[in-house]
Amino acid sequence: MASLARLPSILFLVFLYTSINGDSSDQSPITTCPSFDCGGNGITISYPFWHQSQQFEHCGYPGFNISCSDQNPMIYLSNDLYPITNINHSSKSLTLHHTKIRRADCPKAPHDTITVNSTPSLFNSTLGNKMLHFFYNCTLYPPSLPHIACLQYGIKQSYVFLEGATPEFDWHRYCESVVSALVSDEAVYGDLVQGFGRALQGGFKLTWKQLDGACQSCEASGGFCGYNNGPHENFFCICTNRRHSTNCYDQGAQTTVRPEPNYIYVAIGALIFGGSVIAATVFYFTQKKKVGSYKPV
Secondary structure, three states, X not given: OHHHHOHHHHHHHHHHHHHHOOOOOOOOHHHHOOOEOOXXXXXXXXXXXXXXXXXXXXXXXXXOEEEEEOOEEEEEEOOEEEEEEEEEOOOOEEEEOOOOOOOOOOOOOOOOOOOOOOOOOOEEOXXXXXXXXXXXXXXXXXXXXXXXXXXXXXXXXXXEEEOOXXXXXXXXXHEEEEEEEEEEHHHOOOOHHHHHHHHHHOOEEEEEOOOOOXXXXXXXXXXXEEEOOOOOOOEEEEOOOEEEOOXXXXXXXXXXXXXXXXXXXXXXXXXXXXXXXXXHHHHHHHHHHHHXXXXXX
């Protein structure tokens, strides 16, 4: 009787142990941090980018977290979200679109986009792009300069120039707003005043660089770089089924790597299983007691 009473606890412990400590020999970096897409535009996203709501930070570089909004991948840079239209892992580049731009035929950039100084250190915005400077609703302006006709408002006129080609004038004094926007090199051709809308709609490119130091050694050995607290603290290398201290070939401290986001489901399943076993056992002994107390007349 005593051994039967302990049966639910034994079964529960066995289930919990096998669920959490099961065979993890196939938990490579690819299965631990799998590639994903947002379900709509066919862009496959993988390391060093990571899904901020489905994966842990060690599945990619700090600041490379991707969110999915209306089936579109988005990245948060310089205090704004930018839709991603393409990722090229071989060239380490991605193409982003400007947000909050209205009127495709005559768009207006509402604020500065990413600039060289505001871009996170791992991204480079100077390759493959040009900077456009917009001067909106100017009440005074140099004569004979071509203005953006579709943005004219009464006597107020707006202008656009390539960086380095802005005429000398006190634009900040006489214009309501001055906005700088990145556009890709190939989008800038012909008449800029007539083609600035096409250039803005084409978006811009960013390149990223590999993390230096231990991360280079880790990735060269086939692992993923992980950090417990920021890009330079508590580094570890995610390898075939272990976390190594430096790279996949070192003899440093190792711990088993498992897909941590599934722990909560394992725990819930264990609780449900354990509760079911306990309930069934209680029911069994209750029925047994009733049968034992029955006396035929």
